[in-house]
Amino acid sequence: MDTKTEVLVIGGGSTGCGIARDLAMRGVAVTLVERGTLTDGTTGRMHGLLHSGGRYAVSDQESAAECITENRILREIAHHCVEPTGGLFVSKPGDSEEYFERKLSGCAACDIPTERLSGEQARAVEPYLAHDVERAIRVPDAAIDPFRLCVANAAAAREHGARIETHAEVTDLLLDGDRVVGVELAHENDTGQSVPTERIEAEHVVNATGAWAGQIGAMAGVDIAVRPSKGAMTVMNCRQVDTVINRCRPKGDADIIVPHETACILGTTDVEVDDPDDVPESQWEVESMIETLSELVPILDGARTLRSFWGVRPLYEPPETKTSDPTDITRQFFLLDHADRDGLAGLTSIVGGKLTTYRLMAERISDHICERLGVDAVCRTADVALPGSDNPMRLEDAMASFDLRSPIARRSIQRLGSRSSSVLSIDEPNPVICSCEAVTRAEVEDALSEVGTDLNAVRIRTRASMGNCQGCFCAHRMAALLHPDHTVETVRSSLDALYEERWRGQRHALWGEQLSQAMLTRFLHATTMNRAHSQTASSESIAFERFDGGDDRGD
Amino acid sequence: MSDTDDTSSFDPVTVFEPTEQDLRSGSDDCYKCSTCDSVCPVAAVDSSFPGPKFQGPEQWRLTRKEDTEIDDSIMGCSNCMRCDGACPSSVPLSQMHNTARGAYVEQQRFASDAVAALRSGAFRRAASIVRDGVADFRERIRNRLLANYYTAGRFASKLPRVANAATNFGPTRWLLERVLGITSERSFPSFATQTFREWWADRGGSHVENPDKRVAYFHGCYANYNTPAVGKAMVRVFESFEYEVLVPQQRCSGTPMFANGRLDDAKRHAETNVESLAEAIADGAAVIASCTSCSMALREEYPELFDIDDIDAVSEHTYESLEYLRHNEDLDAVLSESSGDAEEYVYHAPCHARNQGLERQAVELFSSVDGVTIEDVGDSCSGISGTYGWKTEKYDNSMAIGDPMFTEMEAAAGEQGMTECPTCAMQMSHGTGYSITHPLELLADILTDDPSASSDR
Ligand SMILES: Cc1cc2nc3c(=O)[nH]c(=O)nc-3n(C[C@H](O)[C@H](O)[C@H](O)COP(=O)(O)OP(=O)(O)OC[C@H]3O[C@@H](n4cnc5c(N)ncnc54)[C@H](O)[C@@H]3O)c2cc1C
Ligand code: SF4
Numbered sequence A: 001m002d003t004k005t006e007v008l009v010i011g012g013g014s015t016g017c018g019i020a021r022d023l024a025m026r027g028v029a030v031t032l033v034e035r036g037t038l039t040d041g042t043t044g045r046m047h048g049l050l051h052s053g054g055r056y057a058v059s060d061q062e063s064a065a066e067c068i069t070e071n072r073i074l075r076e077i078a079h080h081c082v083e084p085t086g087g088l089f090v091s092k093p094g095d096s097e098e099y100f101e102r103k104l105s106g107c108a109a110c111d112i113p114t115e116r117l118s119g120e121q122a123r124a125v126e127p128y129l130a131h132d133v134e135r136a137i138r139v140p141d142a143a144i145d146p147f148r149l150c151v152a153n154a155a156a157a158r159e160h161g162a163r164i165e166t167h168a169e170v171t172d173l174l175l176d177g178d179r180v181v182g183v184e185l186a187h188e189n190d191t192g193q194s195v196p197t198e199r200i201e202a203e204h205v206v207n208a209t210g211a212w213a214g215q216i217g218a219m220a221g222v223d224i225a226v227r228p229s230k231g232a233m234t235v236m237n238c239r240q241v242d243t244v245i246n247r248c249r250p251k252g253d254a255d256i257i258v259p260h261e262t263a264c265i266l267g268t269t270d271v272e273v274d275d276p277d278d279v280p281e282s283q284w285e286v287e288s289m290i291e292t293l294s295e296l297v298p299i300l301d302g303a304r305t306l307r308s309f310w311g312v313r314p315l316y317e318p319p320e321t322k323t324s325d326p327t328d329i330t331r332q333f334f335l336l337d338h339a340d341r342d343g344l345a346g347l348t349s350i351v352g353g354k355l356t357t358y359r360l361m362a363e364r365i366s367d368h369i370c371e372r373l374g375v376d377a378v379c380r381t382a383d384v385a386l387p388g389s390d391n392p393m394r395l396e397d398a399m400a401s402f403d404l405r406s407p408i409a410r411r412s413i414q415r416l417g418s419r420s421s422s423v424l425s426i427d428e429p430n431p432v433i434c435s436c437e438a439v440t441r442a443e444v445e446d447a448l449s450e451v452g453t454d455l456n457a458v459r460i461r462t463r464a465s466m467g468n469c470q471g472c473f474c475a476h477r478m479a480a481l482l483h484p485d486h487t488v489e490t491v492r493s494s495l496d497a498l499y500e501e502r503w504r505g506q507r508h509a510l511w512g513e514q515l516s517q518a519m520l521t522r523f524l525h526a527t528t529m530n531r532a533h534s535q536t537a538s539s540e541s542i543a544f545e546r547f548d549g550g551d552d553r554g555d
Numbered sequence B: 001m002s003d004t005d006d007t008s009s010f011d012p013v014t015v016f017e018p019t020e021q022d023l024r025s026g027s028d029d030c031y032k033c034s035t036c037d038s039v040c041p042v043a044a045v046d047s048s049f050p051g052p053k054f055q056g057p058e059q060w061r062l063t064r065k066e067d068t069e070i071d072d073s074i075m076g077c078s079n080c081m082r083c084d085g086a087c088p089s090s091v092p093l094s095q096m097h098n099t100a101r102g103a104y105v106e107q108q109r110f111a112s113d114a115v116a117a118l119r120s121g122a123f124r125r126a127a128s129i130v131r132d133g134v135a136d137f138r139e140r141i142r143n144r145l146l147a148n149y150y151t152a153g154r155f156a157s158k159l160p161r162v163a164n165a166a167t168n169f170g171p172t173r174w175l176l177e178r179v180l181g182i183t184s185e186r187s188f189p190s191f192a193t194q195t196f197r198e199w200w201a202d203r204g205g206s207h208v209e210n211p212d213k214r215v216a217y218f219h220g221c222y223a224n225y226n227t228p229a230v231g232k233a234m235v236r237v238f239e240s241f242e243y244e245v246l247v248p249q250q251r252c253s254g255t256p257m258f259a260n261g262r263l264d265d266a267k268r269h270a271e272t273n274v275e276s277l278a279e280a281i282a283d284g285a286a287v288i289a290s291c292t293s294c295s296m297a298l299r300e301e302y303p304e305l306f307d308i309d310d311i312d313a314v315s316e317h318t319y320e321s322l323e324y325l326r327h328n329e330d331l332d333a334v335l336s337e338s339s340g341d342a343e344e345y346v347y348h349a350p351c352h353a354r355n356q357g358l359e360r361q362a363v364e365l366f367s368s369v370d371g372v373t374i375e376d377v378g379d380s381c382s383g384i385s386g387t388y389g390w391k392t393e394k395y396d397n398s399m400a401i402g403d404p405m406f407t408e409m410e411a412a413a414g415e416q417g418m419t420e421c422p423t424c425a426m427q428m429s430h431g432t433g434y435s436i437t438h439p440l441e442l443l444a445d446i447l448t449d450d451p452s453a454s455s456d457r
């Protein structure tokens, strides 16, 4: 199968989705391909902090200034993805006072609004802050949902005519002399098998594969020295804080707590790795992170952890720099024009950067590509709201109209933004499918209508199965919605894939309550649901009618 | 969220005062097994009630600081605390419900919000606050009245006969039902012509002096105003074991206030109680209660909800009266030697007794007494849960919850009911017409055969 497009974007992370939207809005024909679901890469494994820039205000003021500008833009165009929590940089005894002052003046220089708080004032904002926190700076940090953000960008791109292909891996770049002219793709079907490849011809190919950019480069024989650096994060069961908490010191591991939806995410570390697909994960990283952050918020010690995950930063530095410590590598992004750099036309790579500035990165690269393609159109991504953030609905109105209990309505509307009405106004009953995260059937069905049978894609859109039971009580309910439209095999393999993914994240935070939870899950699924020795896994069909009359051994 | 130039626009709205309890971390212990839902008597009969798991850990976990609203279903919970006792993972369900209910009622106090809105010129908002408020008004007044039984009791017992006639007088009941939503299906408990405290004063207080064995009696409202016979029986029993009984100053335990979300009323009463009971404890007394909800309040709900000096000491030294005797005296030995009037009892264990692990004590105690038979009617909830069953809109649920208990009572051999809880007693007699005794009364009859005492009843 052969198809054509103007620009082909590889990578469905924030960068790739942002580029697809930007180009599509300029009228360019775009195809985006992603080997997994959207956000399968680093974007789905990041900390969720919409930087105010405060973090870089001393070390890298250019980044800091970009952050605050983009922070302001995203609050406008993506407000259903952003929770304006505010943030605090807090100092403990021994943390440099001089650095604290430099942070304040650095913020001022970058136009980042700040407020100086005493320890007491800081604790009035966040009661669980340690008693010895001496002072704090309040900054406009926020929490951002990377899943929703990418999905909204992809949806906007699609509205403007883009084609979005997930579960489609680029296996090769097509070359015509010293020019890239397209890609070869391997699609995957519902049950995870590969199906015949597709060749897509493109006038220009954008390599937005982040930490994997080197692999794509290698397909065309160019060297892109990405230095992948892993970071660990741990999700706590509930929100110990409602504000982003940063430790105010020059640099260090484990110094940020981000309240995210119903949870808090602790992070992070910075360790260089060789292969972004093979990241060593170990429990001590989690334990030491909890220990360090308990210095700021003591009740974290002993609190329930849900899971932990590791992301890989797509750090890049120009070949001549040779920084030894990954924390010193710049967080700036780089646009690599392979025509100029390597004499290979038709391919541009984008590496480095951060999620907060994804829109700006997309704007720069789109400008560049439009120039190459001779397209004369201006960027409008900063002025037009993303789907879901247009026409905000008043929460109170919405709560009344959907007949949902108030916390369920609140969380649903926060996730769906301006799509709330169209998704939740249904005539049928609308039971809650995932009670930990308050996700109703209507929302799950809406997500299914977009993604087919991929329950992990439903998860990232809705948060279903992301709460404290980690899928124990809801994963099968989600899967049940696939039937009878899909075959039993498809339903099973979708369910298995969701379980697999839920289990993966729990492995390294498995003690205390989450261990009980995992055991309960195991027994419910292995025994009650008979998934351990499943007769149903064999070809024999179950005699359901034998259950119809109930138990006849007495009453 | 637009104007990022001004830091004030990033201000998180501080709803909870920092000192106030934030129970989100209580959800850490919940692994969603639904055991609590399966034992909730309200959820069993009312499909619109979402159940304790939602009310407690789920709702708290979903809460953010800026959320002021609490789902109105919290008022559907009867505060029976069965969920709290059933949870295998010690989730503080009862504390979560009580706190949420308190916040819900607090948020219903619309008047001050409306005035604030008017002042700031938001007329339409003020009007809508008032509109919503009036709809709830009746319910709030009614709940307030029911919660403050202590005050009602105090007035009624000034003129008990008039009160008895008036409260059960047809037109009064019609008005109460129509205007306030207090069901006319039930007859009000009658007020004693002499309160327990009046009797105690007349009697000249304790007849025993014993610095080594002292108990401070928390009679609560009901034994004082309505069933002083229970209090008198308690005195007879304890004095027969040579205890010096103290009757300290006290107000309502708070149980009906918790159930109606009136936490600040409850706190005011608790302050008096804690202060005077702590004094008695300092004098070497243990606190005993004849009502299982009162003992529950003092030992569990107080420390969960309030921060008052000495509250932990009161909690640690409080017992239900029979429980205390069983711990400290060889009751079984005494009882196996004694005999009572031949009588068959049907016993119902109150939910709050269950929560304290006391559900078997009456049955265990009396089954060894010659002549007495006692049959447990099983573990269902009586359905009245204090003030719950008095509300017109809850009456049918209350009777549906009580139905298995009524059936069991009727199936049992005896026709004399027994329970520790005064409102369970109301429900038992309302459903079956049986008369209901408190275990202390039977115990007093068995242990002491002072004929003059029984005329106290
Ligand atoms: C631990 C950690 C914490 C972070 N925290 C923050 C934060 O708080 N705030 C912030 O602003 N930034 C943060 N970042 C940075 C931010 O997450 C990343 O910069 C950003 O998500 C990168 O997005 P991307 O689209 O460039 O890369 P990715 O999200 O990795 O996207 C690349 C995509 O390409 C796909 N792909 C790879 N190979 C192929 C192929 N052959 N064919 C098809 N598709 C392919 C991958 O599956 C992947 O989905 C953090 C990063 C890490 C590691
Ligand atoms: S019984 Fe306890 S652990 Fe189980 S669902 Fe209820 S609150 Fe959670």
Ligand code: SF4
Pocket (backbone or CB within 6 Å): B039, B040, B041, B042, B043, B051, B052, B055, B076, B077, B078, B079, B080, B081, B082, B083, B084, B097
């Ligand atoms: S206290 Fe009783 S009525 Fe209320 S939720 Fe718990 S079990 Fe149900």
